[in-house]
Amino acid sequence: MTPMAALPDWAALPTAVLILLGATLTLIGALGLLRFDNFYRRVHAPTLGTTLGAGFVLIGSMVYFSVLESRPVLHEILIGVFTTITTPVTLMLLVRAAVSRDLREGKSRAGG
Amino acid sequence: MSAVLFASSLVMSQIMLAAAMVCAAYRMIRGPRAQDRVLGFDSLYISGMLLILTVGIRSGSTVYFEAAMIIALLGFVGTVALAKFLMRGEVIE
Numbered sequence: 486m487t488p489m490a491a492l493p494d495w496a497a498l499p500t501a502v503l504i505l506l507g508a509t510l511t512l513i514g515a516l517g518l519l520r521f522d523n524f525y526r527r528v529h530a531p532t533l534g535t536t537l538g539a540g541f542v543l544i545g546s547m548v549y550f551s552v553l554e555s556r557p558v559l560h561e562i563l564i565g566v567f568t569t570i571t572t573p574v575t576l577m578l579l580v581r582a583a584v585s586r587d588l589r590e591g592k593s594r595a596g597g
Numbered sequence: 598m599s600a601v602l603f604a605s606s607l608v609m610s611q612i613m614l615a616a617a618m619v620c621a622a623y624r625m626i627r628g629p630r631a632q633d634r635v636l637g638f639d640s641l642y643i644s645g646m647l648l649i650l651t652v653g654i655r656s657g658s659t660v661y662f663e664a665a666m667i668i669a670l671l672g673f674v675g676t677v678a679l680a681k682f683l684m685r686g687e688v689i690e
């Protein structure tokens with residue numbers, strides 16, 4: 486495609502490395518979500534994708550568009566801040582709901 | 598040469614993000630309990646948002662950024678509503 490040919494080499498390499506790293510971390514988190522055997526273990530895995538994976542992809546996108554448009558493009562910070570703030574909130578609400586469901590069904594300790 | 602390397606690494610990261618979406622969709626469909634399904638949905642929309650960002654990088658336009666932003670906002674609202682529903686049985690108390 487045409488816009489990628491306009492990118493100089495010194496910017497293409499870090500962008501490619503950052504985006505590959507972010508995608509790899511997201512895939513590792515999703516594999517953990519698939520493979521762990523218990524809900525309370527599974528809930529830890531996808532946070533790897535929402536914090537580090539999204540962070541690396543967003544930094545790569547910032548570098549790419551800043552070089553391509555030759556001006557600082559920083560609006561990806563909005564998504565980064567938003568996911569970093571909201572992920573703990575949603576997952577703590579979800580785990581509290583799971584604990585209360587487990588306790589309601591008569592399990593003496595949640596997570597068994 | 599560098600453009601080819603860049604394009605192929607973008608395609609590879611898109612394939613990895615799609616595989617992550619498949620894992621999350623499997624957990625959403627086959628999750629043993631309702632909280633596993635909500636967790637799978639959360640992971641699914643984050644991976645989809647990152648996939649849309651990589652599509653935006655490949656096409657070189659910033660239009661895709663707004664779509665990713667809206668997915669992040671609405672996904673957060675949806676997950677919170679589902680977690681509240683699992684907790685009490687109703688969303689707004």
